[in-house]
Amino acid sequence: MMPANDTASVGSESRRAFLRASVAVGGGLLLDFSLPGMLRARDNSQEAASTLNAFVQISNDGAVTILSKNPEIGQGIKTMLPMLIAEELDVDWASVHIEQALSDPTRYGQQFAGGSRATPLNWEPLRRVGAAARQMLMSAAAQSWSVPVSECDTESGRVIHRPSKRSLAYGRLASKAALLAAPDLAQVTLKDPKNFKIIGKSHPGVDSPLVVTGKPLFGIDVTVPGMLYAVFVKSPVFGGTVVSANLEAVKTEAGVQDAFIVNGGAVFNGLGNGVAIVGTNWWQVNQARETLQVVWDEGASAAQSSAGFAKQAVAISTRAPGAKVVADGDVTQALGAAAQRLEAAYSYPFISHATLEPQNCTAHFHDGKVEIWAPTQNPDAGRKIVAKTLGLTDADITIHMVRCGGGFGRRLMNDYMVEAAWISKQAGAPVKLLWNRQDDLQHDFYRPAGFHFFKAGLDGAGKLQAFSDHFVSFGENGKAAPSADMGANEFPAKFVPNLELGISFMPLGVPTGPLRAPGSNGLAFVFQSFIDEIAHAAGQDPLQYRIDLLGERRQVGAFDTGRMIDVLALVRDKSGWGRRKPPKGSGMGVAFYYSHLGYFAEVVHATVAAGGKITVDKVWVASDVGSQIINPLGAENQVQGAALDGIGTALGQVITLENGKVVQSNFNDFLLLRMNQAPPIEVHFLKTEHPPTGLGEPALPPVLPALCNALFAASGVRIRSLPIDPQLFA
Amino acid sequence: MLFTLRINGKAREVEADPQMPLLWVLRDLLDLKGTKFGCGKSFCGACTVHLNGAPVRSCVTQVSSVGSAPITTIEGVATSALGRAVQNAWLAVDVVQCGYCQAGQIMSASALLAKNPKPSDADIDKAMSGNICRCATYTRIRAAIKQAAGMPATDSRDTFA
Numbered sequence: 001m002m003p004a005n006d007t008a009s010v011g012s013e014s015r016r017a018f019l020r021a022s023v024a025v026g027g028g029l030l031l032d033f034s035l036p037g038m039l040r041a042r043d044n045s046q047e048a049a050s051t052l053n054a055f056v057q058i059s060n061d062g063a064v065t066i067l068s069k070n071p072e073i074g075q076g077i078k079t080m081l082p083m084l085i086a087e088e089l090d091v092d093w094a095s096v097h098i099e100q101a102l103s104d105p106t107r108y109g110q111q112f113a114g115g116s117r118a119t120p121l122n123w124e125p126l127r128r129v130g131a132a133a134r135q136m137l138m139s140a141a142a143q144s145w146s147v148p149v150s151e152c153d154t155e156s157g158r159v160i161h162r163p164s165k166r167s168l169a170y171g172r173l174a175s176k177a178a179l180l181a182a183p184d185l186a187q188v189t190l191k192d193p194k195n196f197k198i199i200g201k202s203h204p205g206v207d208s209p210l211v212v213t214g215k216p217l218f219g220i221d222v223t224v225p226g227m228l229y230a231v232f233v234k235s236p237v238f239g240g241t242v243v244s245a246n247l248e249a250v251k252t253e254a255g256v257q258d259a260f261i262v263n264g265g266a267v268f269n270g271l272g273n274g275v276a277i278v279g280t281n282w283w284q285v286n287q288a289r290e291t292l293q294v295v296w297d298e299g300a301s302a303a304q305s306s307a308g309f310a311k312q313a314v315a316i317s318t319r320a321p322g323a324k325v326v327a328d329g330d331v332t333q334a335l336g337a338a339a340q341r342l343e344a345a346y347s348y349p350f351i352s353h354a355t356l357e358p359q360n361c362t363a364h365f366h367d368g369k370v371e372i373w374a375p376t377q378n379p380d381a382g383r384k385i386v387a388k389t390l391g392l393t394d395a396d397i398t399i400h401m402v403r404c405g406g407g408f409g410r411r412l413m414n415d416y417m418v419e420a421a422w423i424s425k426q427a428g429a430p431v432k433l434l435w436n437r438q439d440d441l442q443h444d445f446y447r448p449a450g451f452h453f454f455k456a457g458l459d460g461a462g463k464l465q466a467f468s469d470h471f472v473s474f475g476e477n478g479k480a481a482p483s484a485d486m487g488a489n490e491f492p493a494k495f496v497p498n499l500e501l502g503i504s505f506m507p508l509g510v511p512t513g514p515l516r517a518p519g520s521n522g523l524a525f526v527f528q529s530f531i532d533e534i535a536h537a538a539g540q541d542p543l544q545y546r547i548d549l550l551g552e553r554r555q556v557g558a559f560d561t562g563r564m565i566d567v568l569a570l571v572r573d574k575s576g577w578g579r580r581k582p583p584k585g586s587g588m589g590v591a592f593y594y595s596h597l598g599y600f601a602e603v604v605h606a607t608v609a610a611g612g613k614i615t616v617d618k619v620w621v622a623s624d625v626g627s628q629i630i631n632p633l634g635a636e637n638q639v640q641g642a643a644l645d646g647i648g649t650a651l652g653q654v655i656t657l658e659n660g661k662v663v664q665s666n667f668n669d670f671l672l673l674r675m676n677q678a679p680p681i682e683v684h685f686l687k688t689e690h691p692p693t694g695l696g697e698p699a700l701p702p703v704l705p706a707l708c709n710a711l712f713a714a715s716g717v718r719i720r721s722l723p724i725d726p727q728l729f730a
Numbered sequence: 731m732l733f734t735l736r737i738n739g740k741a742r743e744v745e746a747d748p749q750m751p752l753l754w755v756l757r758d759l760l761d762l763k764g765t766k767f768g769c770g771k772s773f774c775g776a777c778t779v780h781l782n783g784a785p786v787r788s789c790v791t792q793v794s795s796v797g798s799a800p801i802t803t804i805e806g807v808a809t810s811a812l813g814r815a816v817q818n819a820w821l822a823v824d825v826v827q828c829g830y831c832q833a834g835q836i837m838s839a840s841a842l843l844a845k846n847p848k849p850s851d852a853d854i855d856k857a858m859s860g861n862i863c864r865c866a867t868y869t870r871i872r873a874a875i876k877q878a879a880g881m882p883a884t885d886s887r888d889t890f891a
Contacts, residue, residue, distance in 0.1 A: 073827025074865050119767050204824040211829035212817040214764020214804030218830060221763040229758075253748065283754040284747070309732060356776060356864040357830045405766070405830030406864045437769045576890070605890065618890050633824045637867065641827055644866030667773035676855035678868035680888040 021545040028688045050178035052133040054107045055126070062157060062171030065089050069108035070494055071377050072207070073407030076634035077118055078497055079206045081126055087198040088130030088191060091170065098206050103379035103399035111401070113377040114412050114514065116596035116694025119630065123692050124190075131188040133177075140177035141168050193628060200638045202633035206405065219375030222362040224430040226259060229282035232433060233289055234274035234443050235299040237660035245275045245294040252290055254618040255284025258427055262419075268482075268511050269445070271389050271422055275712040278427045282434055297444040301407040301509025301659035301721060306349065309657075311473040312506055313451035317345070321502025322384065322503050323468050324486045329498030331455075334466035338457025341566055344454050345524040345728040348722040352561045352657040352670060353515055357405020358440040361420035364430035369396045374417050375404035384416030386421045397421075406458055408645075412681040413445050439668055445513030446655055448474050448484040452526045452622040456487065457498075462538025464549060468500040469527075474512065475505035482511075483518040490523060491594070492531065494556050495549055503673040510657065516645060517697040524701030525650075525708065525722060528591035531579055533718065534711040542709065543590045543603075553672060558641055559594055563624045563688060567601040568592055571622035571685055575603035585609060586617065587713025592703035598698030599624040602643065606710040608717075612729035614651070616679040616707060619643050629685050639699040640681045646672030646703035651722050671723075733793055737762070738806025750791050753777045754805060755793045764804035764833050768862070773869035776863030778834035779803045785841040787860075804833035807840055812878075816840045819878035825866035839875050848879055851886045 001499075049059040058067040066082040066089075069276040082098045110121065134154055141159035145166060154158050160167045192200070210217055229243040235241065242261045250259040256279040264271025270306050275294055279285040333340060363374040370392065376382050386397055404411055420433040435443070450473055457466035474481040486503055493499055509562045515521060534547035546568060553562030568590075572578065575588065580589055587605055592601040603619040621639055629635045652671030656663040664670040717728050735742050737760070744759050749814035751770075756779070765788055768776030779788045780802040807813035816839050824834055835858070840854040841855035842849055849857065854872055863871065871881045 045852075074826075074830075076827070204852060205826050205829075208821055208824065208826040208829070211832050212804075212836060213808065213822045214761040214762075214833050218766075220767065221889050223763075225763070283750055326763070328754070354864060355830075356774065356862065358767070386765060404828060406828045408864075434767075437771070456825060500767045580890075618888060637870065640869050641866045644868065650864065667769050668770055668771070672774075672864060673866055673868075674860075674862060675858040675868050675871065678866060680885045680890075681869055708762065730781075 020723040021448045026622065028524060039707070042263045042507065050174035052136055052174070052178055053129055053182060054132040055129050056089060056168050056231035056634055058174035060174065062095070062169050063097060063155070064089070064095055064170070065097045066100055066357070067099050067108070068109050069101045071111065071113045071401045071404060071407070073113045073365050073404040073411065075113060075118070075638060076205055078629065079203055080631050080634060083198050083203060084122060084126040084131035087196055087698060088127045091157040093198050093203060094220040095157060097296050101400055105380050111379060111413070113407055114409065116598070116697045119692050119694040120597060125185070127189055127190055128185040128652055129441055132183050132185055135183050135188055136177040136180050137173050139180055140173040141627070143175070144168065144176070153454060156481065157318070166182055166284040167227055171435065178476055179218070180268050181487060184209060184213045187583065191470055199630050200628060200632070203631055204633060210460070217403045218357055218405050219359055219360045219362070219373065219433060220405070222373040222402060222432065224362055224364055224373070225432040227432055227466060228278050228280060228361065229285055229425055229426070230278045230431045231285050231289065231436070232262070232274050232276050232419050233292060233294065233297050234272050235298070236437065236442065237290070237296065237302045238576055239297045240298040240568050241273045241300050242275060243295040243297050247275070250288050250292050252275055254285070255279040255281040256288050258597055260426055260725070264422065267509070268484070269415055271418045272415065275698030276423045278423060278425065278431060278538050282432070282517045284310060286436055289671070293561035298660060304660050306657045306658055307403070309452070309506060311481065314348070314505070316472045317453040317470050318503045322504040323502065325486055325501040325503055325525070328495045328496070331466050331468045331498045331500045333497035335455060337458040339460040340537055342533055343455045344456065344530055344533060345451070347451045347722045348525055350449045350510070350524045350654050351515065351649060352441050352444045352446060352656065352664070353408040353410035354441065354670060355404070355408060355410050355674060358437060358606060359416040360432065360434040361417045362430065362432040363417070363420035363424040364423040365421060368392070370400070370421050370424065371398045372417060372421060373400045373402050374414070374419060375402050375411060376414055377404065377407045377411040378414065380418040382410070385414055389418050390421055390425060402482065408685045409518060410444065413513055437667070438665040441664050441666065443509045445482070446510040447518070448481055448508070449482070450522045450526070451547055455528070456528045456534050457645055458534065458538055462540055464492070464496050464534055464684055466498040467496045469502070471501065471503045473503055473505055475506035476507045478505070480505065482513045483515070484512055485519065486523060488622065489557055489559065491527060492549060495551065509660065516642070517595055517700045518729065521646070521700040524591065524593040525704040526703035528702060529555045529708050529719070532589070532705065532712065541543040541578065543577055543666055545567060546590070546592060563599045563690070564592055564601070567599050567622040567624050567722050571603050571682055574622060574682060574684055575620040577603055582714070585714055587710050589706045589709025589711070589713070591702040591709060593698070593702040595701055596698040597693035598695065600698050602702045602706045604703065606707060606714055608711060608715040612726045614711065614729065615727060616647055616677065618679050619647070619703060620684070621680045621681060622684045623688060623699065624686045624688050624690070625695060625698070626690040627687060628692045629687070630692060633684070635695050636683045638695040639683045642697065643701035643703045644673055644678050646700040647677070647707060649677070649708050650722055651677065652703045654723050731794070734798070735796060736798055738802060739809060746793050750793050751789050752779070752791040752796060752801070753788040756788065761801055762805055766830055766833055774831070775838060776831050776834040778837040778851055778861065779846070780841055782839060783841065783844060785838050789791050794847045804836060807836060813840050816843065816874070816878045819874040823870050823872040823874040823877055825867050825874050827867050831861060831863045835863065837872055839871070839878070840841065843875065843879055848881060849875065
């Protein structure tokens with residue numbers, strides 16, 4: 001389950017605060033509101049557009065422009081958020097033009113891509129934004145006709161006066177409507193979902209036509225007049241500093257204009273230490289690294305290694321945990337009384353986000369201000385870092401959110417943004433900073449490794465009576481490193497009478513951070529795999545054992561057992577679990593996981609061939625993310641991608657630390673899933689009476705244990721460490 | 731050194747270091763930004779273009795090695811009916827998530843179909859496994875290739891109906 005500390009910094013504002021901000025925005029900026037930059041690309045007719053609120057503009061010719069406020073990282077948000085507004089505005093989707101908003105939380109509220117939060121945070125507020133604009137258009141029409149607004153309705157971009165059958169297009173009303181006071185967002189009427197025309201229908205990604213024709217869309221594609229290119233060679237050991245570098249020799253290399261040392265001092269999400277090389281041609285400045293020689297002071301982290309941590313974790317596991325996360329009942333007594341006892345050690349490695357578009361940013365520092373074009377998931381946090389590091393105020397910094405070639409949590413950090421801003425200032429020119437693949441894999445905020453030492457005790461009937469985990473993780477002074485924590489709700493906590501979850505920390509000099517389904521992406525693997533071991537030890541069906549463990553349909557904190565039981569039943573039905581007899585060498589595995597407010601149960605069918613070759617044959621996903629799938633085509637894509645992402649993680653991914661440095665340097669040693677490894681995936685959404693929740697992440701965690709459990713069913717070999725070692729099956 | 735390249739049916743003169751990879755010539759010297767940088771070592775396929783109709787990784791193709799061979803990039807793939815069919819299938823199936831790899835995927839897919847108009851699932855695996863999609867849109871890439879080929883979307887590997 002998602003540790004709260006991972007995304008609190010980006011998602012702490014309440015829905016109420018968002019509504020207040022939007023009221024202020026909608027109410028305060030009606031008369032002279034303009035969006036510089038937004039109008040730049042417009043034709044003349046659209047310049048006569050009227051602004052109904054921060055998100056909606058309607059031109060005199062009826063063209064509707066909706067601003068999408070959040071960063072697009074491939075989650076489809078630039079399509080989905082405007083759908084919410086357009087639905088309540090009551091316009092035809094085909095008539096809507098969508099633009100990316102600038103980063104400006106005072107105008108748009110929170111703008112970030114993380115935690116699968118966009119749906120739960122915006123589902124109601126953005127529909128209210130659309131409904132408010134519609135109400136203003138109806139009021140303007142009612143005034144024009146001198147009729148009560150209660151007699152007016154709308155349809156496909158027109159206000160209709162039913163009694164007289166008159167109608168006016170939105171374009172004819174927009175300038176008048178823009179002069180009206182914005183209604184109270186809390187009071188506007190929302191459509192009955194059964195009347196939805198846009199929500200619930202599939203809409204392809206709004207920028208996809210530009211993607212498939214190769215238009216410049218991404219951060220790496222940004223061009224600014226007079227722009228130079230930069231690389232930033234950072235210390236291979238995290239936290240190392242530059243003692244000296246042969247800058248003069250580097251400056252004589254072809255294409256290089258300048259080279260300078262930056263000792264920014266930050267290890268975590270700030271300006272780090274290294275050498276910047278700036279010139280007229282990125283390939284040439286990158287080539288100049290071959291000439292560059294740096295004397296580093298590697299610092300304290302140079303002694304750290306993955307092998308060392310693994311050894312240390314085993315030693316720590318023999319002692320009592322540094323802290324108890326949960327302590328229910330008496331585990332020691334219950335283990336002693338158990339008819340059957342199990343013990344198992346599980347682990348997972350550091351892994352990298354590896355966005356296919358390497359980190360990059362274009363910045364132009366001039367006259368005490370900086371303009372930034374950044375592929376970022378969290379622009380305002382980047383603004384704060386740039387302001388602090390360069391001694392500017394927030395108002396000095398303009399951030400254009402550029403489409404991200406993948407996010408996965410990596411771009412919640414803005415280290416590359418502050419680097420670009422700093423290098424532009426030093427170079428005295430606009431600069432596009434681009435990392436190469438080695439930079440990207442070796443300077444990430446890694447998914448932290450984790451080591452779990454489990455014990456379980458079963459009674460004579462196979463019922464789980466005692467459960468404990470000693471999680472050896474990373475952190476200092478009793479505080480977990482980012483994304484290295486475990487919450488008190490980690491299943492089966494609260495479902496076993498005697499249960500202890502404890503945690504111990506090893507100090508870590510390597511940056512860690514949220515990676516798609518942070519925390520959950522490792523915890524799901526270990527907990528749902530060990531529960532599988534328990535079910536097999538009990539001699540019971542692993543799917544039914546999970547349903548029995550969930551027990552009565554009830555609310556346990558935020559977790560609704562009934563919703564999870566229902567998706568388990570659905571995936572059992574859809575996958576043919578228990579009815580299908582896999583051939584020899586094949587097997588089916590199941591797992592469930594609740595994260596990001598989503599209920600997911602998944603079944604994997606996998607085959608282990610003679611010689612050990614693993615084939616993932618098929619995945620079935622059953623989920624409950626509430627009452628409404630907003631964009632079914634996009635939703636299915638997210639779920640399939642997340643499940644395949646998890647399979648890729650399990651099959652091949654590991655970041656290894658040696659002497660404080662990352663060993664892997666490219667996609668020949670950090671292995672991403674490929675076409676020939678990607679199985680068919682069936683996705684099923686169970687619609688329930690709960691508010692809709694997000695889909696970027698929660699399909700990922702359960703697929704890892706479902707795969708490993710399938711491999712056990714196929715071969716009898718239990719995977720307790722990732723990535724899966726094919727040698728175990730040889 | 732001055733090179734005359736044949737890109738998307740046009741002759742383009744460019745002054746470049748002979749060792750400069752075609753990828754960077756296209757992107758930064760000729761402002762054709764559709765071809766993408768992913769790894770720089772031919773591991774990911776994001777930089778795939780057609781050279782003489784065959785898919786090549788432009789990140790490891792030195793500009794001096796190209797000569798007068800015709801180059802097609804994502805910006806020019808629509809000049810063939812097949813290229814347009816592939817792009818349209820990509821849109822109809824709604825393949826794209828982040829979209830960063832898709833130019834390379836479309837170039838590999840259109841090269842596959844030019845040679846093999848009715849590819850099997852095994853053919854697709856073989857032709858497309860050099861192109862990484864970090865968002866893992868593989869299910870839809872496979873379906874879009876079949877749609878462009880006028881084949882049913884059925885996945886022959888899926889025997890679990």
